[in-house]
Amino acid sequence: MRLFTLILAIFFVLVGNTPATALVTDLSNKRIEIRYSFDGAQLILFGAVGSSAVDPVNDAYDIVVVVRGPESATIVRRKDNVGGIWINDANLNFPAAPGYYAVAASRPLSEIAHATVYANYGIGFANLPLIARTDRGLMEPDPDFKKALYRLRAKENLYRQELDSVTLVAEGLFRTDVYLPANVPVGEFLVETFVFQEGSLKARNRIRLNVDKEGFERAAYDFAHGFPFLYGLTAVLVALGAGWLAGVLGKK
Amino acid sequence: MPLYLPIAEISMDIFLVIGMGAIVGFLSGMFGVGGGFLMTPLLIFVGVPPAAAVATQSNVITAASVSGALAHFRRQGIDIKMGIVLIIGGAIGAYFGAGVFAYLRQLGQVDLMISLAYVVFLGSVGGLMFWESVRAILRQRRGYVPPKISREDRHKAWIHALPFKMRFRKSKLYISALLPLLIGMLVGVLAAIMGVGGGFVMVPAMIYLLGMPTNVVIGTSLFQIIFVTALTTIFHSVNTQTVDIFLAVLLLFGAVGGAQLGARVGFKLKGEYLRALLAMLVLVVCANMGFGLALEPDELYSVAPAVSTKAGQ
Numbered sequence: 001m002r003l004f005t006l007i008l009a010i011f012f013v014l015v016g017n018t019p020a021t022a023l024v025t026d027l028s029n030k031r032i033e034i035r036y037s038f039d040g041a042q043l044i045l046f047g048a049v050g051s052s053a054v055d056p057v058n059d060a061y062d063i064v065v066v067v068r069g070p071e072s073a074t075i076v077r078r079k080d081n082v083g084g085i086w087i088n089d090a091n092l093n094f095p096a097a098p099g100y101y102a103v104a105a106s107r108p109l110s111e112i113a114h115a116t117v118y119a120n121y122g123i124g125f126a127n128l129p130l131i132a133r134t135d136r137g138l139m140e141p142d143p144d145f146k147k148a149l150y151r152l153r154a155k156e157n158l159y160r161q162e163l164d165s166v167t168l169v170a171e172g173l174f175r176t177d178v179y180l181p182a183n184v185p186v187g188e189f190l191v192e193t194f195v196f197q198e199g200s201l202k203a204r205n206r207i208r209l210n211v212d213k214e215g216f217e218r219a220a221y222d223f224a225h226g227f228p229f230l231y232g233l234t235a236v237l238v239a240l241g242a243g244w245l246a247g248v249l250g251k252k
Numbered sequence: 253m254p255l256y257l258p259i260a261e262i263s264m265d266i267f268l269v270i271g272m273g274a275i276v277g278f279l280s281g282m283f284g285v286g287g288g289f290l291m292t293p294l295l296i297f298v299g300v301p302p303a304a305a306v307a308t309q310s311n312v313i314t315a316a317s318v319s320g321a322l323a324h325f326r327r328q329g330i331d332i333k334m335g336i337v338l339i340i341g342g343a344i345g346a347y348f349g350a351g352v353f354a355y356l357r358q359l360g361q362v363d364l365m366i367s368l369a370y371v372v373f374l375g376s377v378g379g380l381m382f383w384e385s386v387r388a389i390l391r392q393r394r395g396y397v398p399p400k401i402s403r404e405d406r407h408k409a410w411i412h413a414l415p416f417k418m419r420f421r422k423s424k425l426y427i428s429a430l431l432p433l434l435i436g437m438l439v440g441v442l443a444a445i446m447g448v449g450g451g452f453v454m455v456p457a458m459i460y461l462l463g464m465p466t467n468v469v470i471g472t473s474l475f476q477i478i479f480v481t482a483l484t485t486i487f488h489s490v491n492t493q494t495v496d497i498f499l500a501v502l503l504l505f506g507a508v509g510g511a512q513l514g515a516r517v518g519f520k521l522k523g524e525y526l527r528a529l530l531a532m533l534v535l536v537v538c539a540n541m542g543f544g545l546a547l548e549p550d551e552l553y554s555v556a557p558a559v560s561t562k563a564g565q
Binding site: 249 | 258261262314317360488489501504548549555556557558
């Protein structure tokens with residue numbers, strides 16, 4: 001059904017006379033539900049470039065897709081040797097670091113456009129507006145900490161850059177895979193698609209993607225956070241019941 | 253088969269979790285210990301956030317202790333009065349321990365505290381236990397029988413000088429209630445910050461400090477652990493929301509089976525050898541934690557969500 005809508009949209013873009021949208025995209029799934037068996041998710045982003053902005057038949061174009069997850073306050077800590085043992089010492093607080101950030105492109109980013117172009121549109125990890133909160137107010141973060149944030153999140157597959165590629169299928173159609181690991185944060189995601197031609201931006205659009213705990217997982221999380229005392233009591237009762245059961249069974 | 257744990261917020265293989273429960277259950281059944289000191293580091297090692305590992309482990313120990321305590325209760329092996337005094341101390345200790353835990357979590361020093369507590373307590377208890385068991389094994393080979401210490405000499409003079417004396421009939425003791433209260437408090441703190449039951453501190457303290465007869469020591473210790481870990485679970489739930497019931501139930505599932513098997517193996521081994529083995533195990537865990545503190549880590553940086561300054565938000 002979605003695919004049908006997409007084809008219909010592509011048709012209007014390609015055939016229609018109004019050059020309102022030069023770019024149409026859709027995701028194979030706009031709502032990711034985290035349930036007990038959740039082990040990450042793989043989505044497909046489809047898109048079509050209309051002839052109003054570029055002519056896909058005659059001119060080569062490039063696609064860059066940026067997926068950005070919900071922002072949350074994040075602390076990066078560094079261990080230092082204090083009195084012979086390694087302990088968390090210096091730290092830097094990022095009040096709004098994206099919990100997920102992935103860039104996919106049809107060619108290596110450096111071949112598509114100049115670095116300043118990416119800076120203008122905030123494409124790429126280097127161009128994320130990451131500000132650190134310190135005792136002296138908000139300021140530009142220490143580059144070591146920023147690099148560490150990228151490195152650690154990249155290791156968990158939460159930050160991805162120069163890893164995923166956009167495939168240009170044919171006639172202005174393109175697709176890319178969006179990979180969400182099991183530890184993906186919940187919240188609203190933004191999927192932005194950029195069309196570049198000869199190093200400059202021709203079109204862009206954004207669609208939303210929701211990741212949320214569902215059903216039992218959501219209920220358990222809400223219970224633990226909304227009624228922590230009752231949750232703790234339940235945990236104890238479950239443990240007492242299980243222990244009693246084990247004791248009775250073990251006797252036989 | 254992956255299973256998403258909604259509180260710990262990670263996806264874990266269900267058989268890995270049950271397997272870990274079974275291995276730790278086997279060892280705890282064999283040695284007659286709770287096994288918290290093994291399980292908590294193991295959980296952290298496989299990627300469970302330290303706060304969730306400690307808090308969840310309290311919940312597992314509650315269940316494990318219930319079945320153990322039931323068996324001792326049937327054999328009249330619990331000094332309830334002594335247990336209650338220990339529980340009161342334990343409740344106070346657990347309350348403070350959980351408070352310290354939540355505060356250090358905010359500072360980002362929970363891992364350090366867990367490691368330090370493990371190194372200090374496991375190191376000293378493991379070392380003492382190892383020395384004691386090796387000496388017992390050597391003496392036994394030489395045929396040496398230690399002279400019996402009379403009941404009156406078991407307590408040092410300062411213990412009898414303490415106020416608030418109480419009679420504990422089952423333990424055949426007339427001592428100050430302050431002493432078990434303090435021991436209970438220490439165990440409560442350990443339960444809250446290390447995710448252990450604290451039996452490895454309480455059992456020697458009951459034998460050597462209080463002079464309790466060995467037939468009521470284990471039962472009374474388990475009896476106290478049920479209540480203290482239950483309280484710890486509630487304190488952690490309220491303070492940090494890190495108790496994962498699902499993880500706890502899975503671990504238990506494995507532990508119950510493992511413990512039955514372990515107990516059977518344990519009966520076949522001699523007490524001194526069992527204690528020496530247990531001591532070595534304790535020292536290995538301790539050394540592992542110690543190396544983690546002393547060696548320069550490959551990755552100096554770590555990322556964590558910024559915890560709000562208000563506890564129980």
